[in-house]
Amino acid sequence: MTVTALPIWMVDIIGAVAMIVLAFLCIRHARQLCRRDPGNVIWTYLSWVSYCLAGFAVSRSAGHILKQLLIFSQHSHLWKMVQPYSGSINTFLLIIVAAITLFFSRVWRVYQQITEDQAVLTQTHAELIDLNETLEKRVTERTRALALSEKQIAQADKLASIGQLSSGIAHESTTLWASSWDTPSCCCATSKRITRPAMISGSLKNMPKPARVSWKICSISPAANRRARMPSAFTTSSRRCWCSCSTIRAAAHMIIEKDFAADMPQLTIDDKKIKQVFINLLMNAQHANGNRGKLKIVTRHDVRAGNVTVRVEDEGYGIAADDINRIFDPFFTTKPTGEGTGLGLAVSYGIVKSHGGDISVTSRLGQGACFTVTLPVIDA
Amino acid sequence: MTGKTMRQKRYWIVVVAFFCLVLPPAAGATQTHGDPEGLLVHQASHIFFAFSMGLLIYWLRSRGLVRSRGWRWIQYAALLFMLWTADAFLVHTLDELSGWIEVSSRGPWEITIRTDGSPFLGVLYYLAKLDHLLCVPAMLLLFMGIRELNREEGVKEEAQ
Numbered sequence: 001m002t003v004t005a006l007p008i009w010m011v012d013i014i015g016a017v018a019m020i021v022l023a024f025l026c027i028r029h030a031r032q033l034c035r036r037d038p039g040n041v042i043w044t045y046l047s048w049v050s051y052c053l054a055g056f057a058v059s060r061s062a063g064h065i066l067k068q069l070l071i072f073s074q075h076s077h078l079w080k081m082v083q084p085y086s087g088s089i090n091t092f093l094l095i096i097v098a099a100i101t102l103f104f105s106r107v108w109r110v111y112q113q114i115t116e117d118q119a120v121l122t123q124t125h126a127e128l129i130d131l132n133e134t135l136e137k138r139v140t141e142r143t144r145a146l147a148l149s150e151k152q153i154a155q156a157d158k159l160a161s162i163g164q165l166s167s168g169i170a171h172e173s174t175t176l177w178a179s180s181w182d183t184p185s186c187c188c189a190t191s192k193r194i195t196r197p198a199m200i201s202g203s204l205k206n207m208p209k210p211a212r213v214s215w216k217i218c219s220i221s222p223a224a225n226r227r228a229r230m231p232s233a234f235t236t237s238s239r240r241c242w243c244s245c246s247t248i249r250a251a252a253h254m255i256i257e258k259d260f261a262a263d264m265p266q267l268t269i270d271d272k273k274i275k276q277v278f279i280n281l282l283m284n285a286q287h288a289n290g291n292r293g294k295l296k297i298v299t300r301h302d303v304r305a306g307n308v309t310v311r312v313e314d315e316g317y318g319i320a321a322d323d324i325n326r327i328f329d330p331f332f333t334t335k336p337t338g339e340g341t342g343l344g345l346a347v348s349y350g351i352v353k354s355h356g357g358d359i360s361v362t363s364r365l366g367q368g369a370c371f372t373v374t375l376p377v378i379d380a
Numbered sequence: 381m382t383g384k385t386m387r388q389k390r391y392w393i394v395v396v397a398f399f400c401l402v403l404p405p406a407a408g409a410t411q412t413h414g415d416p417e418g419l420l421v422h423q424a425s426h427i428f429f430a431f432s433m434g435l436l437i438y439w440l441r442s443r444g445l446v447r448s449r450g451w452r453w454i455q456y457a458a459l460l461f462m463l464w465t466a467d468a469f470l471v472h473t474l475d476e477l478s479g480w481i482e483v484s485s486r487g488p489w490e491i492t493i494r495t496d497g498s499p500f501l502g503v504l505y506y507l508a509k510l511d512h513l514l515c516v517p518a519m520l521l522l523f524m525g526i527r528e529l530n531r532e533e534g535v536k537e538e539a540q
Contacts, residue, residue: 001492001493001494001499001502002486002490002491002492002493003490003491003492003493003506004489004490005485005489005490005491006489007510008491008506008509008510009489011510011512011513012512014512015511015512015513015515015516016512018512018516018519018520019512019515019516019519022516022519022520022522022523023519025523025527026519026522026523026526029523029526029527029529029530030526032530033526033529033530033533036530036533036534036537037533046526046529050522050526053519053522057519071485084418087418087422088418090422090425091418091421091422091425094425094426094428094429094465095425095428095429097429097432098425098428098429098431098432098433099432101432101433101435101436102432102435104435104436104439105435105439108439108443
């Protein structure tokens with residue numbers, strides 16, 4: 001069949017020019033990519049492919065154009081001389097593009113590995129810088145914490161010394177008062193229907209103040225707290241103790257919120273002493289709240305740490321930062337003169353410490369206070 | 381090096397020396413490369429190129445790179461390059477290896493295509509000669525793909 005060669009000729013010439021132009025545009029963008037990130041092997045791969053395809057396009061397309069021009073100008077013999085060279089270059093470049101592409105997967109995997117390693121390195125570097133920058137700050141914080149704990153140890157020593165001294169004095173004065181004041185008769189005067197905490201506080205109230213102070217001072221002494229401890233169902237014990245809450249609620253317009261843990265264990269404690277601690281904390285909270293607001297009691301059992309905690313939170317006037325370190329000191333009170341002896345918390349501190357536990361307080365002025373008693377769970 | 385290895389090495393030196401000295405034409409002759417060899421190498425390069433483009437498409441897809449628009453266009457470029465190389469392979473085969481087609485020029489604007497068999501072969505040959513209709517779009521897509529990747533990188537840089 002005889003057909004027109006014009007479409008073939010036109011597509012050949014226009015296509016050849018387009019191939020060369022596009023190949024060089026590919027090189028331009030591939031080079032820009034390489035400049036953006038010179039270490040990126042993927043861009044290196046793309047630029048190699050672009051270079052090889054450009055070489056292929058030039059060789060092939062220039063060959064095609066030359067062929068058409070030479071045939072058109074009746075110089076076919078010249079084209080026969082050039083053709084093998086053009087064809088060889090085409091073959092060579094085609095094989096290079098194919099070979100580079102075959103390595104693309106390996107290149108990609110290596111690049112991924114490099115990127116991951118680089119990310120890890122960057123993160124480690126950032127962490128190191130952070131550690132360097134915050135080292136000084138951390139040292140300052142640790143030093144401050146150390147100074148605080150030293151202060152607390154000194155406080156404990158001071159309390160122990162004061163306790164021993166004052167209990168000695170108190171013992172002598174209690175003996176004197178005992179001869180002139182009969183406690184059992186006072187207790188007999190109280191009704192049987194009164195709850196035990198109320199009875200304790202009632203009997204204390206009936207004591208003359210100097211005798212009450214002496215009795216409380218005696219409680220600070222470790223010797224006074226060294227009584228026989230019996231296994232006690234903490235829940236029952238504490239619940240009985242919290243009965244005083246009813247008394248408090250009756251006397252005041254307070255909301256008492258109880259959050260008791262269900263799994264409270266048996267503790268080896270001096271039941272009466274521990275109740276005294278809770279009564280002290282409750283009465284302090286009532287006083288701080290000014291007979292209104294909310295009082296929260298929370299009990300928790302930490303099986304892993306092997307202890308129980310009791311938290312008494314109030315919404316009262318709180319404790320000033322200057323006073324908080326002295327709150328457990330004997331005779332220190334924030335109450336007006338005549339209203340408090342300043343011995344309640346000191347006694348509580350002595351009792352809790354003698355049980356191997358701890359008592360602490362957190363507070364902000366005007367935002368209430370939270371007393372936490374921690375007692376160890378010791379198998380009977 | 382152990383004695384056994386040394387003995388093996390000496391043995392091979394003796395064998396090679398024997399072939400070089402006793403059979404010089406077989407051992408030292410350089411193979412000649414005749415006329416169809418260049419065409420066969422060129423055809424092999426087309427097959428190799430088609431295979432590599434197929435592999436590129438597979439890798440791009442399996443690594444999930446085609447989620448990016450740039451790589452997706454490069455994938456289409458690879459597909460068109462495969463079609464083009466198959467087309468070029470066909471034209472070379474019909475032109476120079478099969479002997480089924482004979483083309484002669486009847487002036488600058490006309491050609492005569494003679495076929496041994498079906499006239500359909502002539503039409504197929506004529507269409508296959510327009511191979512730029514495949515390789516130019518392939519190159520255009522490759523360019524668009526690389527340009528898109530370049531643009532994406534630029535956006536990433538600006539974001540940083």
